[in-house]
Amino acid sequence: MTDISMHLNxxxxxxxxxxxxxxxxxxxxxxxxxxxxxxxxxxxxxLELVQLPKFAPSAGFADRVMAQVKIPTPSGDWTA
Amino acid sequence: MFxxxxxxxxxxxxxxxxxxxxxxxVLNGIKSYRPEFKFSSWIFKIANNAAIDHLRRxxxxxxxxxxxxxxxxxxxxxxxxxxxxxxxESPLDEVQNRELGTAIERAIARLRxxxxxxxxxxxxxxxxxxxxxxxxxxxxxxxxxxxxxxxxELRGYLEDRRD
Numbered sequence: 001m002t003d004i005s006m007h008l009n010x011x012x013x014x015x016x017x018x019x020x021x022x023x024x025x026x027x028x029x030x031x032x033x034x035x036x037x038x039x040x041x042x043x044x045x046x047l048e049l050v051q052l053p054k055f056a057p058s059a060g061f062a063d064r065v066m067a068q069v070k071i072p073t074p075s076g077d078w079t080a
Numbered sequence: 081m082f083x084x085x086x087x088x089x090x091x092x093x094x095x096x097x098x099x100x101x102x103x104x105x106v107l108n109g110i111k112s113y114r115p116e117f118k119f120s121s122w123i124f125k126i127a128n129n130a131a132i133d134h135l136r137r138x139x140x141x142x143x144x145x146x147x148x149x150x151x152x153x154x155x156x157x158x159x160x161x162x163x164x165x166x167x168x169e170s171p172l173d174e175v176q177n178r179e180l181g182t183a184i185e186r187a188i189a190r191l192r193x194x195x196x197x198x199x200x201x202x203x204x205x206x207x208x209x210x211x212x213x214x215x216x217x218x219x220x221x222x223x224x225x226x227x228x229x230x231x232x233e234l235r236g237y238l239e240d241r242r243d
Contacts, residue, residue, distance in 0.1 A: 041239075044235075044238075045238065049203035050203050057099055065104060068104050069107045
């Protein structure tokens, strides 16, 4: 069992940033300015990361890939 | 998977080549896939290996718009930085600079490739620590260490820029 007075570790700060920190540990965060500063800094980075856009390859990418995939023929040979 | 590759190598055309190489390996080697392994993790593993192999071959992980990672003073950073204004930008360069030019993207680019893979899988792809360990075939403790160090470095880069 974690002592309520113990500072949050990095795993707990990540849980807090995700809204998953257990209530008992959240109580420590409410009372500890050191942990709040640390947690706020960590949350800013995590938020920036989770908001990064997803990129897609250019049009025709799937066709270019499939053109190079070997497909087995009924005779068991492989063709490109 | 393409996003991971693009952020690893920071070159759209090269990321497409590596993505193509990955899919061809996956489709041609489908018989070697082990069902106890998550299919998407298998693809990420092949893609990540392709990116890391490329970075090792070309050592482009030492290149950065802000200068070499070893540069500590502003003078060293200026001396080792890439001078984008020295050449004409192609439309592809323009797209890449727009897509990967934000402070957080530039900070990610400065991370070691191993840290970059872990932090991207964790916070961009949403993998758990255990899934990352399986995908990258690393001990769980190593994955945690890499991710914590990567976040610390990112915080440092981003806070330096704001000062």
